[in-house]
Amino acid sequence: MNLHCIYHVLHRRRRVVLMLTLRKYLYIVLCVSVVLIVYKVICFKYKITSGYSSYVNMTNRRGRIIYSNEDVYMAIKQIRFNNCLNKYANDICADLQSCESFSELKTLEGCDNTIQCRSRINETKAVNLNLKKCKRRLPGAIIIGTYKSGTRELIDFLAMNPLVVIKRQPNYEVAYFDKNADKGLDWYRNAMPFSCERQITIEKSPSYFTSLEAPRRIHKMDKNIKLILIVRNPSDRTLSHLTYEHFIIKEQFKNDIHNCLYKYTFNRRIINENCFAVKDSFYDSAMERFLKYFSSEQIHIIDADAFLKNPCDIVKDVEHFLQIDTFINCDNFFRNNDTGFVCAKTNRTDLGFCYEKTRGRVKLQSKFPVMKMDLQKLFKSHNERFFSLVGKRFDW
CATH class of the missing domain: 1.20.5 (Single alpha-helices involved in coiled-coils or other helix-helix interfaces)
Structure with a gap:
């Protein structure tokens, strides 16, 4: 039991x-x-995902995105220095970076008289005492247009190449050859950043492309200069331009953007060709003015749609056009699927750096019930003439 x-x-x-x-x-x-x-x-x-078949698969399951225009360029500065070290000796890269620091010094000289500010200035001056070849130079290449086609992204991404120095402080656009030519060439040179002998300075002012005087003035400064033109479907560009300027011109057009885009003739609504956004989309007449002074070999034309889809290859093409050493690495680009825009990514962090979400204003554009077919009809003959002038066609 x-x-x-x-x-x-x-x-x-x-x-x-x-x-x-x-x-x-x-x-x-x-x-x-x-x-x-x-x-x-x-x-x-x-997640951060690459949208390009030619890129390495960049789905980053541990990363996150920072939306900041300034942080995008800070990431690009790190990329350009790493690219330099991959090809050049340390002392060469140090000289290039020191020359860029000298440009920052000139900006800092206007800062508040704090201990930190003075310390930074003195430190930068000490580094650059012997940089006799570091000086402001006139541009060797200019991005001449067009508005609302990606000129900001293009010039920033070009800066991933350490041999490219871009004008970006305090403002990107100088508009010297159309709005400030009376200030003289010395003023223009002083608006450029410092650079070394082996570097090329690039500025962007999209207003040059539609200017009546800019082609002649640019040619007078340097008849051998290289010009870069990025063009977008004129109908899309017009709507984007109107959207961008919407809050600036509201009062001028009685709070209705359609008062710029349309006019009435015999009780019939038609496109107003004198509207600033429409006028800037007649590429044929603008291109004809530039070809009067520059050969087609001096003007590198970029399709904005192709740049949006594959910026890496487009920027590489520009490197070859500028005839400089190539540095661009496709691993440093990725598409932000939330915004549709291309962002920068360094090799040493899981962070992605993107322009602020307000860039592009796609949602705002949809609020304007614009008849895109009217714009396409208006631009059709002008587009055909532009294709004939440049010797290539675009899917417009």
């Missing part, structure tokens, strides 16, 4: 132990499942 009781007690205890063990494993499996679910949610929320 006692043995029988002992057997039942042991058997019951074994069952209890087995149940506790199973419960323990079930609890572990449940915890692991929860962790995996949370991990997938976080990855979905912060």
Whole structure:
């Protein structure tokens, strides 16, 4: 009897132990499942994905995106220095970087008279005492247009090449050859950043392309200069330009953007060709003015749609056009699927750096019930003439 009781007690205890063990494993499996679910949610929320088949697959499941125009360029500065170290000796890269610091010094000289400010200035001056070849130079290339076609992204991404120095402080656009020519060439040179002998300075002013005087004035400064033109579907560019200027010109057009885009003739609504955004989309007449002074070999034309889809290859093409050493690495580009725009990514961080979400204003554009077919009809003959002038066609 006692043995029988002992057997039942042991058997019951074994069952209890087995149940506790199973419960323990079930609890572990449940915890692991929860962790995996949370991990997938976080990855979905912060994933960074490359949208280009020619790029390395850059789905970054642990990364996140920072939306800041200034941080984009800070990332590009890190990329350009790393690119330099991959090809040049340390001392050459140090000289190039020191010359850029000298440009920052000139900007800092206007800062508040704080200890930190003075310390930074003195430190930069000490570094640059012997940089006699570091000076302001006139541009060797100019991005002449067009408005709302990606000129900001183009010039920033070109700066990934350490041999390219871009004009960006305090403002990107100088507009010297159309709006400030009376200030003289010395003023223009002083508006440029410092650069070394082996570097090329590039500025962008999209207003040059539609200017009546800019082609002649640019040619007078340097008849051998290289020009870069990025063009976008004229109908899309017109709407984008109107959207961008919407808040600036509201009062001028009685709070209705359509008062610029349209006019009425005999009670019939037609496109107003004198509207600034429409006038800037007649590429044929603008191109003809530039070809009067420059050969087609001096003007590198970029399709804005192609640049949006594959900026890496487009920027590489510009490197070849400028006849400089190539540095651009496709691993430093990725598409932000939330905005549709291209962003920068360094090799040493999981962070992606993108322009602020307001860039592009796609949602705002949709608020204007503009008849795109009217614009396409208006621009059709002008587009054909432009294709004939440049010797290539675009899908407009």
